[in-house]
Each structure stands twice: as C-alpha cells, then as structure tokens.
Amino acid sequence: MTLRSHLITLVLVAVLPLLLFSAIVVGLAADSERDATERGLRATGRAVSSAVDHTLDNAIGALEVLATSELLDGGDLPGFHKVAARALEGQRGWLSVAVVDRAGRQVLNTLRPTGAELPPPADARTVAAVLARRLPIVSDLIASDLPERAHVVVAVPVLRGRALRGALLTALDAHDLARVLEAQQLPHQWAAAIVDGHGVVVARVPEPQRFVGQPATAAYVALTARGDSGAARMPGLDGVRRHTVFNRLENAGWTVYLAIPTVTMDAGFRRSLVTLIGGGLVFLAAGIALAVVVGRRLTAPIVALSTAAVRLGAGQLPDTPPGSRVAEVAALGGALTDAARRRREIEGEREELLARAEASRERAALLAEASRLLASSLDYEATLERLARLLVPALADLSVVDVVGDDGEIRRVAAVHADPAKDEAARELARRFPPDRRGNHPVARALRSGRPELTGEISAETLETIAPDPAHRELAQAMAYASYLVVPLIARERTLGALSLVSAGSGRRYTAVDVPLAEDIARRAAVAIDNARLYRQSEARLRAAEAVAEIGGFLNQALDPEVVGRRIAESVRGLLGLGTSLFCRVDPYTLEMTIVAGAGAPIPGFEPGTRLPAGSATVGLAVRERRPVTTPDLLSDPRITLTREQRAMLEGLPYRSVLAVPLLSHERVIGVLALGDRRGRLFRQEEVLLAQGFAEQAALALENARLYAETRDANRAKDEFLATLSHELRTPLTAMLGWVRMLQSGTLDAATAERALQVIDRNTKLQAQLIDDLLDVSRIVTGKLSLELRAVDVGVVVEAAVDAVTPGALAKSVTLERRIDAAAGPVWGDSHRLQQVVWNLLSNAIKFTGSGGRVGVTVDREDPHVVVRVADTGQGIAPEFLPFIFDRFRQADSTTTRAHGGLGLGLAIVHYLVTLHRGTVSAESEGPDRGATFTVRVPLAPLRPTAHAGADAATGVDRRPPLAGIRVLVVDDDADTRDLVTAVLGQSGAEVLTAASAEEALDTLARARPDVLVSDLSMPGDDGYALLERVRALGLDRDGRVPAIALTAFARAEDRARALAVGFAVHVPKPVAWRGWRRAEAQPFAGSARISPKTRDATRRASRANGAPT
Missing domain, CATH: 3.30.450.40 (GAF domain)
Known part of the structure; x- marks a missing residue:
C-alpha cells in the first residue's frame, strides 16, 4: 500500500472518528445549551412573575393602609378625598382611587370632586366579588376605546373587625405593568406578556401598544389550562414560533408568559452543525489531497479542539486553540469558544435572577417573622x-x-x-x-x-x-x-x-x-x-376603677380626716406611679391650706401640719380656680406663686411637675390633692380624671366626717341644752314655790308679801319667755312659723324695742344709745317678729355688757336694704365661737360656773326670723372684752305704703271689760288653773262656775246654762274636743249660741286650727298674759245677750282695737 493510501487511510481513520466525535459534541452542546436556555428562561419567568406579584402586592398593601383610615369610620369623605389624592400622587401607575359602600354604590372617586354625582362602578363584577369574599381582588383587563386608557382594578374590602363597611378600589394603568416587564431588561428578541383570566393580553414587551387588549392564541390558553406553570413551543400572536414558559400569579388569576424565538434558541446548534459538516468535508478533502503534506500539521489543531470540547463539556472556558490554516478547524475552535462564553453569560443571568428571587423570599420571610414577633406579646x-x-x-x-x-x-x-x-x-x-x-x-x-x-x-x-x-x-x-x-x-x-x-x-x-x-x-x-x-x-383604667371602688368602700367608713388624706395620697401616688403626693385641708372661708398627710418621697418644708397661705403654690392656684391644675415645672410656671423660702427648697428637688385637684363639697373648696413627679412630665387627661375621681371620693368622706362631727357636737349641745333648760326652769320655780309657800303661811308682812309677788311675777315672765323661745324654735324646726306681712316702718319697730329694754338697761347702769334714720324706708315684714329680732339683740347686748357700758342701736338705709346695727362694749365673742354664734343650743359658756343664764336660743331665732324676711344677720367681734356688733339687713319694701298712724297703736284700754251679769263655766282638771281663771274673771264681774272634768261640766251645763264656756283641751276621760261635741249634740248650749274658749297648753298652729274647726271661738295658749286677756274674752263676751248694750259696744270697740274679730 502506498504512502498516499496510508495517508488517506490515516486521514480517513483520523478524520472520520473526529468528525463523528465533533458531531456528538456539537449535539450534546446544543442540547445542553437548549437546556440551559430553558432553565434560564424558567428562572427569568419566575422572577418576572414575582415582580408583577410584587407590584400588585404594593397596590393591595397601599389600599389596605388607606382602608384603615379613621376618616372612613367617621364618614369624613372630604378629608379622605384629600388623603386618597395624596396617596394617588405617590403611587406610580394609579389612575384613580374610589370608595364604594356595602351596597356597591360608588361614594367617592378622586377623578371627581367631593360631593359630585358618581356613576356606578365600571367593573361591577370586581366590586361584587370583593364585597362577597371580603378579600383583595384584582380584576381582568378593562379595555377602552383608547389603548392608552386600558387598566385593571385592584379592590380591597374596608373591614372594622368582622363588619364590612365597603371597599376601596384603584385603577392600575396597564402600561405600568408593561413598565414592570420592561424593567426586567430581557435580552433582545425575548418577549414577555401578562394574560388575564379571560385570556386577554394585559401587557406585553416588546410592542405593548400592538397587543394589549387582544385575546391570546388558543394554544396559549390550552397550555395554561394544563397547570400553574409549564413550557412549550408554539406560535404567538405575531405568528413567530417561540419557546414559551408560563407561571400563574398568586394575587390574581393571571398568567405571565416569557418566550424566546425557536430560531434564536436553535441558532447555535444549526450553526455548529453547518460548521461541522462543511468543515468535515473540507478537512476530509484537504486531508486526502494533502495527507502527506499536512498530516503532521493537522494533529495539533485536532488535539486542541478535543481539549476545548472536553473543557466545554465540563462547563469551563476552553483555551484559545492554536491557529490553523484549515478554516473549518479554526471555525470550529471559535464556535466552541463562543458557545462556552455564551453559556457562562446565561449562567450569570440565571444566577442573578435566582439571587433576586432569593432576596425577595428573604424579605418576605423577614416581614413574616417580624409580624410574628410583634404579635406575640403586648410587652x-x-x-x-x-x-x-x-x-x-x-x-x-x-x-x-x-x-x-x-x-x-x-x-x-x-x-x-x-x-x-x-x-x-x-x-x-x-x-x-x-x-x-x-x-x-x-x-x-x-x-x-x-x-x-x-x-x-x-x-x-x-x-x-x-x-x-x-x-x-x-x-x-x-x-x-x-x-x-x-x-x-x-x-x-x-x-x-x-x-x-x-x-x-x-x-x-x-x-x-x-x-x-x-x-x-x-x-x-x-x-x-x-x-x-x-x-x-x-388595664390601667380597670385597675383605677378597682382602686376607686376599694378606696370608696374604705372612705365610707373613715371618719378621721387625717386617715382619709393619708389613704388618698398613698392610693393615687401608687396607682399613677408618681414620686410624691400631698393632701391638704382648706379653710373654706380664708382658703388657707394645711397639709394633712403625704406619701412617697418627703418634701422639706411641706411636712404634715405645715400651713400654706391662700393662693400659694400649685395647690393654691387649684383652690383659687376651683379646677384641676397641671404644670410640668412649677418653678417656671408664671401662674404659680411661691415664697422665696419655698422656691429655695423646691429648686433642688426632682418632683417639680405637679397635678393639683381641689376637693369640692356644696360648691365650697374643702381640700386639695397634690401629685408630684419628675420635672417635665405631662399629666394625661385620663390621669387627671382619675385624680378627680379620688378627690370626689375624698370630698365625700371629709363631708361625712364633718357631718358626723357636727352631729356629735349637736348631740352634745342638746345634752348641754337640756341640762341648762333644767337649770333655767328649776331656778325660777324654786323661788316661785318658796315665796308661794311663805305667802300661804300668812306670816309675811305687807312689804315682804309685795316683794314676794314681784319675785313671783318676774319669774313667771321669765318662764313664759323661755317657753315662747322653745315654741318658736319648735315652729322653726317644723317649718310652721309664719309671718303676717305688711309694710313696716323699721324705725317705729326699733323705738318700741328700745322702750321695752330701757328699764333693764337702767337697772344695770348701761347707757342705751339710739340713732334712727327716719327716711330709712319701710320693709315688707311682720312687725311683731321684727320687734322680736331687735328686742332679742338688745336684750342680749345688755345681758353681756357690764355696769357703765354702752349699747347702741342704729337704723340706716343702704340700698337696697334697711340696716339695723346693735353694738355693745361688753365681753365680746371669742374667735373660735364666732362661726357658731347663731347655732341652736350653742352657748359660749355652758358650764356650771357660767355668769349668765338663758337657753342659747335667742340668736338662733334672730337668724331664722331675719332669713325668713329674706334678709341677713352677721356678728362681728374683735375678741373677748372688745364688745360685739350685730348687723341686720332687710330688703326695702317694693312700694312705700301710706302710713296709718293708728293702725297698730295701742287702744289705751288697760282695764278688763265689765262682765257683770255674765255666767262663765270654767272646765279644767288642774285646780290651780281653775282657781286662777276664776279669780281673773271674778275681778271682771263675771259669775264663774267650775268643773274638773267633762262629765261634771255636762251636769253643770244642764243645771246652770252658762253664757260662755272656757275649757282646757287635755283632760282625763273626755278631752275638750269631745266635751264641746257632746255639748253641741245635747243642745246644752242654746242651739250653738254659747261661745267657747279653748284655754290650753297645746299652742301649735295645728292645735289652734283643730280647736277652731271643732267649734271653739277662740284659742288661747297657756301661759296667759292676763293684761292681754281681754282680747280673748272680748270676742265671745261681746255677743252675749246678758251684756248691756253699753257694755257690748265697749267690748266690741276693745275687740276691734286689739285686732280680734267681732
């Protein structure tokens, strides 16, 4: 095999796996990128939802704060309109604030002035929902003809406890919600939308004006129906297909959508895929073509790209790959670098959104914990x-x-x-x-x-x-x-x-x-x-009420002013937590104060027993103004008067904030309660009211103690009076009985017998005066004393009184002076009672003035009164007795060694009679042996009547009427009285028959047929009333022509009225002033048939002259 074949094979063997690996890496990276993008998109969606929720939360919270306003409780809509207007200015996006009542009627809207007629609420369904649920409600979008006027309604109930008062609404501008979305600063090509419960777009970015108010697509609605959150790919309203995530809001039935175009989301993957395929083909072609030439040069870039892919897969930023002449290899390295950087950016954004959400959660948790802490205790x-x-x-x-x-x-x-x-x-x-x-x-x-x-x-x-x-x-x-x-x-x-x-x-x-x-x-x-x-x-009010009840129970039994003051001072100080307290007694006449008790820290110079001048310190101001007075610093308060010594003592003390409360009883200040605390303290109104409550309790207790003391003193005075009465009655009776016995013995010569009669006469008058005083007091106490009012010349009355007491003054060698203003004017009164007033005052002055002294009486006119002053140079009146000078049964000296007799009733009668004439009487004295002055003021008569000189003049008839030929039957079980009346009538020429009982009187009447019947009322067996009824029934009085006189010791007004009602012609009380007996005898005798015409005329004239009816 040739080298080229080997190189080609090597290239194929090297490039094909590399290309396959790159494709896998790109696919993984794309998937990871899509996942990261979706996670970021979801996190951003939650953050956006939280932001929208927070905006609605703020609106609801602000409305709930407004809903607590007291102005809504009092119905002060104008005041609340101003508050709502100020709140509206401070809330961005709020269009208006409205108030509806429980019936859903709109009663206030900040878009209209207060009092303007308001239409029904635009969103009646939201109003009905918030009133029915009593929970905050956010409405769906309320569209308008103008897109810029679209809004949503946020409504909260107005609750007071469990009572619904209405609801508070605000119109929230939809564009404000769009600004919330804009504030999230979403990346380019991202879109966000808020859709309400009816699928209508409330806000959207970008292009908010285009989509607000439009219904969302059916795909969006179907996606929302599957749950509260989720994600899917679907086309939007603008036809663009996007990857969409959604979240349901907590405060409203809304959904927040966040979307990114799928093209944008998949762009990285497509770009990587294109780069991978193109680069692979180029690289493969180049490798085959230049396998031998570039074989070794391809090794380094491929290894660098592999390393970069590994780092990228680990989430790290890869190193910059070495430069390469192969464009695909260089492009692939750049793409990996860009993808890694973009991933880091997305991760950073996601972390930022998560941090914001976490911060919001932490703030919510902090507020929740703060609320729990604040509600956990009342301390x-x-x-x-x-x-x-x-x-x-x-x-x-x-x-x-x-x-x-x-x-x-x-x-x-x-x-x-x-x-x-x-x-x-x-x-x-x-x-x-x-x-x-x-x-x-x-x-x-x-x-x-x-x-x-x-x-x-x-x-x-x-x-x-x-x-x-x-x-x-x-x-x-x-x-x-x-x-x-x-x-x-x-x-x-x-x-x-x-x-x-x-x-x-x-x-x-x-x-x-x-x-x-x-x-x-x-x-x-x-x-x-x-x-x-x-x-x-x-709690403080409850404790105060309990303390007031407790102190009230204690004070109801306390009769010692010092105990009352100490308990009140301690109770108020402890209840209010004050530093010190003082309780002072006030003289109601001088307003001088005396410290009775204190509690808390003692104050030098203000110890119990210290006397304070009237008007001094805070207590003096409270007494003067008759109301509670508070001051944060009594030394700097210009209203408060302090002596230099008091100011010096108080400057170093901390208790300079004072509350002073006066104690009032019957419109008089009788005490004052002072409470002190640290300087600068301001006493609250409820503290002042509490102190006033204690002060009222204390005033009642002091008044009870005073009444108890007065009752005790009155009982003692009555006991002393009874002892004095016994002495005053027994003393003249002893002389009278002694001389009577001596007269009965017949051993007295004529001079001694005359003296005996004078003594008996004088003591008899004294007894009569004592009895008259007692009867007057009885009438005063029972309210039965009456006046016969007419125009009276006070000068004439005073002259008569002076004439009456002149013999007594001469006997004591007391000079009697008078000065009477003849033009003083008349008064409207009872001349007899006014003369009694002047006679009592003059007699009293003469009694207490020694030999060689002077007694003077003056009559002056001091409009609108006539003033009578009686002054003497006698023994005077002690200051401690002066306030009680007009009390009944009170005497300056009631001991067994006293120098003057009497019952102590004369001045009490004077005071009552003057008061009955709508006048005043006062007494003045500089002390013992300095004399005394009594001043009587009586109002002038409204009109000056014509004087009738003879109206009240004496008749001049000082002899008894001749009663020759008159037969009188006297009935009385007391033999002495029968003998006395027999002697008096016998001296007048009458034939007198006597009877000791009613039965004996009936026998006498049947035999003798008298012309006049004189009978006692109180007798054994049948009394005088029964006797007269039997006489009338039996016809023993010649068909009612026999007049009857009631001669009785029952001298009350009701006794006289009963006697006259039964049929007595005249009621004569015992003892009888025989010189005035002709008044009683003239009336019935004047009608007797046996009296000669001459005698009848004389007696009728005498009767008319003495004021008796004929």
Whole structure:
C-alpha cells in the first residue's frame, strides 16, 4: 500500500472518528445549551412573575393602609378625598382611587370632586366579588376605546373587625405593568406578556401598544389550562414560533408568559452543525489531497479542539486553540469558544435572577417573622428588643428603636449590634446619649417630620450632627458608623417613635431602595406599640376603677380626716406611679391650706401640719380656680406663686411637675390633692380624671366626717341644752314655790308679801319667755312659723324695742344709745317678729355688757336694704365661737360656773326670723372684752305704703271689760288653773262656775246654762274636743249660741286650727298674759245677750282695737 493510501487511510481513520466525535459534541452542546436556555428562561419567568406579584402586592398593601383610615369610620369623605389624592400622587401607575359602600354604590372617586354625582362602578363584577369574599381582588383587563386608557382594578374590602363597611378600589394603568416587564431588561428578541383570566393580553414587551387588549392564541390558553406553570413551543400572536414558559400569579388569576424565538434558541446548534459538516468535508478533502503534506500539521489543531470540547463539556472556558490554516478547524475552535462564553453569560443571568428571587423570599420571610414577633406579646419594649435583634445583620449592623414617652421625651428601648462583642458598647452608647427631641439628630428630625431620614455616606459634618458631644462622637467613630436609615413609627396618624438602621463596618450603604422595606417593618412595629399602649391604658383604667371602688368602700367608713388624706395620697401616688403626693385641708372661708398627710418621697418644708397661705403654690392656684391644675415645672410656671423660702427648697428637688385637684363639697373648696413627679412630665387627661375621681371620693368622706362631727357636737349641745333648760326652769320655780309657800303661811308682812309677788311675777315672765323661745324654735324646726306681712316702718319697730329694754338697761347702769334714720324706708315684714329680732339683740347686748357700758342701736338705709346695727362694749365673742354664734343650743359658756343664764336660743331665732324676711344677720367681734356688733339687713319694701298712724297703736284700754251679769263655766282638771281663771274673771264681774272634768261640766251645763264656756283641751276621760261635741249634740248650749274658749297648753298652729274647726271661738295658749286677756274674752263676751248694750259696744270697740274679730 502506498504512502498516499496510508495517508488517506490515516486521514480517513483520523478524520472520520473526529468528525463523528465533533458531531456528538456539537449535539450534546446544543442540547445542553437548549437546556440551559430553558432553565434560564424558567428562572427569568419566575422572577418576572414575582415582580408583577410584587407590584400588585404594593397596590393591595397601599389600599389596605388607606382602608384603615379613621376618616372612613367617621364618614369624613372630604378629608379622605384629600388623603386618597395624596396617596394617588405617590403611587406610580394609579389612575384613580374610589370608595364604594356595602351596597356597591360608588361614594367617592378622586377623578371627581367631593360631593359630585358618581356613576356606578365600571367593573361591577370586581366590586361584587370583593364585597362577597371580603378579600383583595384584582380584576381582568378593562379595555377602552383608547389603548392608552386600558387598566385593571385592584379592590380591597374596608373591614372594622368582622363588619364590612365597603371597599376601596384603584385603577392600575396597564402600561405600568408593561413598565414592570420592561424593567426586567430581557435580552433582545425575548418577549414577555401578562394574560388575564379571560385570556386577554394585559401587557406585553416588546410592542405593548400592538397587543394589549387582544385575546391570546388558543394554544396559549390550552397550555395554561394544563397547570400553574409549564413550557412549550408554539406560535404567538405575531405568528413567530417561540419557546414559551408560563407561571400563574398568586394575587390574581393571571398568567405571565416569557418566550424566546425557536430560531434564536436553535441558532447555535444549526450553526455548529453547518460548521461541522462543511468543515468535515473540507478537512476530509484537504486531508486526502494533502495527507502527506499536512498530516503532521493537522494533529495539533485536532488535539486542541478535543481539549476545548472536553473543557466545554465540563462547563469551563476552553483555551484559545492554536491557529490553523484549515478554516473549518479554526471555525470550529471559535464556535466552541463562543458557545462556552455564551453559556457562562446565561449562567450569570440565571444566577442573578435566582439571587433576586432569593432576596425577595428573604424579605418576605423577614416581614413574616417580624409580624410574628410583634404579635406575640403586648410587652412592646421586650418585643421591640427582639425585633431589633431580628434586623441584624439582615438589614443593619446596628439596629436602634426609640419611642416617644408620655412626657414627649425620646426614650430608647432597644439597641442591638450584629457583633456580640460590640453589643454592650452599643447599649451603653444608647443609654448615655439619647437623642434630644428638640435637637438636630436624625431621629428627632424624623419624629418631627414624620418622614424617613437617609444618609448613604456619613461624613464628618453629619457625624457631628448625630453626635455633638465629643465623647459621643469618639464612641461613634469607634463603632465605624458609615450609613444610616431612620424611619418613623406611625400609627393612627401619631408618631410613636423611630426605627434606626445603621451600617457600621459591613460596607452596606443605604439607598432609596431600602426605604419601602424599612417603612413596612416600622409600620407593623408602630401598630404593635399602639395596640400594647391601648391594652396598658385599658388595664390601667380597670385597675383605677378597682382602686376607686376599694378606696370608696374604705372612705365610707373613715371618719378621721387625717386617715382619709393619708389613704388618698398613698392610693393615687401608687396607682399613677408618681414620686410624691400631698393632701391638704382648706379653710373654706380664708382658703388657707394645711397639709394633712403625704406619701412617697418627703418634701422639706411641706411636712404634715405645715400651713400654706391662700393662693400659694400649685395647690393654691387649684383652690383659687376651683379646677384641676397641671404644670410640668412649677418653678417656671408664671401662674404659680411661691415664697422665696419655698422656691429655695423646691429648686433642688426632682418632683417639680405637679397635678393639683381641689376637693369640692356644696360648691365650697374643702381640700386639695397634690401629685408630684419628675420635672417635665405631662399629666394625661385620663390621669387627671382619675385624680378627680379620688378627690370626689375624698370630698365625700371629709363631708361625712364633718357631718358626723357636727352631729356629735349637736348631740352634745342638746345634752348641754337640756341640762341648762333644767337649770333655767328649776331656778325660777324654786323661788316661785318658796315665796308661794311663805305667802300661804300668812306670816309675811305687807312689804315682804309685795316683794314676794314681784319675785313671783318676774319669774313667771321669765318662764313664759323661755317657753315662747322653745315654741318658736319648735315652729322653726317644723317649718310652721309664719309671718303676717305688711309694710313696716323699721324705725317705729326699733323705738318700741328700745322702750321695752330701757328699764333693764337702767337697772344695770348701761347707757342705751339710739340713732334712727327716719327716711330709712319701710320693709315688707311682720312687725311683731321684727320687734322680736331687735328686742332679742338688745336684750342680749345688755345681758353681756357690764355696769357703765354702752349699747347702741342704729337704723340706716343702704340700698337696697334697711340696716339695723346693735353694738355693745361688753365681753365680746371669742374667735373660735364666732362661726357658731347663731347655732341652736350653742352657748359660749355652758358650764356650771357660767355668769349668765338663758337657753342659747335667742340668736338662733334672730337668724331664722331675719332669713325668713329674706334678709341677713352677721356678728362681728374683735375678741373677748372688745364688745360685739350685730348687723341686720332687710330688703326695702317694693312700694312705700301710706302710713296709718293708728293702725297698730295701742287702744289705751288697760282695764278688763265689765262682765257683770255674765255666767262663765270654767272646765279644767288642774285646780290651780281653775282657781286662777276664776279669780281673773271674778275681778271682771263675771259669775264663774267650775268643773274638773267633762262629765261634771255636762251636769253643770244642764243645771246652770252658762253664757260662755272656757275649757282646757287635755283632760282625763273626755278631752275638750269631745266635751264641746257632746255639748253641741245635747243642745246644752242654746242651739250653738254659747261661745267657747279653748284655754290650753297645746299652742301649735295645728292645735289652734283643730280647736277652731271643732267649734271653739277662740284659742288661747297657756301661759296667759292676763293684761292681754281681754282680747280673748272680748270676742265671745261681746255677743252675749246678758251684756248691756253699753257694755257690748265697749267690748266690741276693745275687740276691734286689739285686732280680734267681732
């Protein structure tokens, strides 16, 4: 065999296997390339689907945030229209925002002004679906006459708990979805499309305007029906056959398609195949032709190509094959190099898409974990600590959470570093240098503005803003701060704090891309903080209610003001967690305050027992204004008055924030509760209301204690009064009985007997006055005392009272002075009762004024009153007794060694009578032995009546009417009274018959037929009422012509009314002033037939003169 044959054989043997191997390699490479391309295509499709899902997620999330607005709860559509308009400006691709009610009616649309008439929703099916399912809904494409107006509707329900209020909708521009596809930067000739649930193209790139709104091909629809994802080769709407992958979206019934032309996908294989066949033929021909010449030169390129194929199969970039003059061999080497490079590029793109998808998954997982942490506990401080630890190192090297306290100050609750070795240093830095809310710190700026603060690179100037203190700056530099992002924590339109993310040593730099995720976390954290605070407030209210109930039960039994004050101060301080508290008693007249009790840290100069001037400190301001007063710093509050000593004591104390609450009882301030805490604290409204509740309980307890003390004092005063009454009754009775016994003995001479009668007369009048006072008090207590009102000249009344007390004043050598303004004017009143008022005051003044003293009375006109003043130079009134001077049964001296007698009722009667005349009476005294002045003010009469000089004048008749020829039957079971009445009537000329009982009286009536019947009402057996009824029934009174007089000790108004109703003509109470007896006797006697006409006329005149009816 020749060399050529051998060479040819060698070439054939060498080339044919090489060609076969190359074909296999090309086939494998093509298959691998197609597989890699399809995997990249699937990964890219998932990334594109995630991007579209994220866009819809953002729209749904934004709408759900808007749906929580309180403006929708209150029906404030204009306010919500503004909020929605601002949200619309911040959302790219949103065309409008609309609100529908539960019935599906459109009530608001940002495309129209508030209040405009709105048509039904364009996509009624989507509205019905979201209202029925109560879940977010994304509609299919809503086409329009203009392609640029095609859009989809995103709808979310408006829920309040389980209650459906309506739905919130936005129209999302379909071109915005096309921009999402464009943002994926797909390779040339790749196509992506979004198809809705009805098979209509929502968006497509390239050529979005051409295909939006067109139905997808039947092949696409059939491919989608097989599952949520898949791949196939099919022609598109433009007729180009493509390799297509699809993925179903999570948030909508849409499908995202990603396609690459099959020509492009198979181009490498065809190119390699053509190259292989052509090169093989050329190489075979050349080998046969030049086998001998190029045999050896072919060996190196073939070996190099084999090596390159092996590296390519291993996924490595092959070395550049050696140059060859054989074009096919060189082309094959270049093709292998290009295929390997392209494979690496596709692998890089796939890795990038996978990295993006992984980052999105990690962000979703981070948000889910953050939500779980925030919802796991109502202790938001511990929860925020765990949240800060979760965010490092995922989002930051240093995570810090600040909250705004009740006092408005910034408080750091968490500071966590990714490096455990620096964690404690970060905490120490946060504790030592908290941001000043009024400063230029990024946290303070974010809290004030409500917007994120972002710095990509912290410069020296920025670091100085963050850390103005050199020590702070040095520590910050040691921590290697490089970049920060601060987002505010906002819930219910209130900024509750801030979340700070700091890059320190990791090389991370924050950009605007990081803001949405940080804001999402901050929003969830703010909701958790707000919920926790609401829960704490609810718990605090519950504890407060329980404490108020408990303290109420205790105070209902407490009667000691000091115990009440101490318990209230301790309870309120403990419940509100304050530093100190004080409880003060207030004098309702001077408003001077006395510290009764305190709790918590003691305050020098404000110990229990300390007296505070009226109006001083915060408590004084609360007392003066009669309402709660709060101040964050009492030393800098211009409303608060402090003495120099008090200011000096308070300057060094931390408790300068004060809440003072007055205790009101019957419109009077009786105490004040003061609560103190650190300077700058602002008391919340619920804390003020709680303190007010405790103050009301304390006021009620103090009022109960006061009433108890008054009741106890009143009982003691009544006991003392009864002892005094016994003394005042027994003393004159002793003298009267003693002289009566001596008169009965008949051993007294005429002078001594006259003196005895004077003593008996004086003591009898004294007894009568005591009884009158007691009866007046009884009428006052029962409300039975009445006035006979008419125009009264006060001057005349005072003159009469002065004349009445003049003998007593002369007997004590007391000078009695008077000054009466004749033009003072009349008052509308009862002259008898007004004279009683003046007589009591004058008698009282004379009683307590020693020999040589002076008593003066003046009458003046001080519009619109007439003023009567009674002043004396006597023993005066002690200051501690002055407030009780008009109390019943109260006497300045009720001991057994007292110098003056009496029951202590005169001034109480004066006070009541003046009050009944719509006037006032007051007492003044500078103290013991300094005299006293009583001032009576009575309103002037509305009209000055014409004076009738003789209307109230005495008749001048001072003798008893002659009763000669009159037979009187006196019935009384008391023998002394019968004898006395018999003697008085006998001196008047009457014939007197007596009876000791009703039965005896009936016998006498049957025998004697008297002209007048005088009967007691209270008798054994039949009383006076029964006697008169039997007399009338038996006809023993000459058919009712015998008048009857009731002479009784029952002197109440109801007793008089009953007597008159039964048939008595006159009711005369015991004891009887016999000088005025003619009033009673003149009335019935004037009608007696046995009286001569002359006597009858005289008695009638006397009766009329004395005001008795004839």
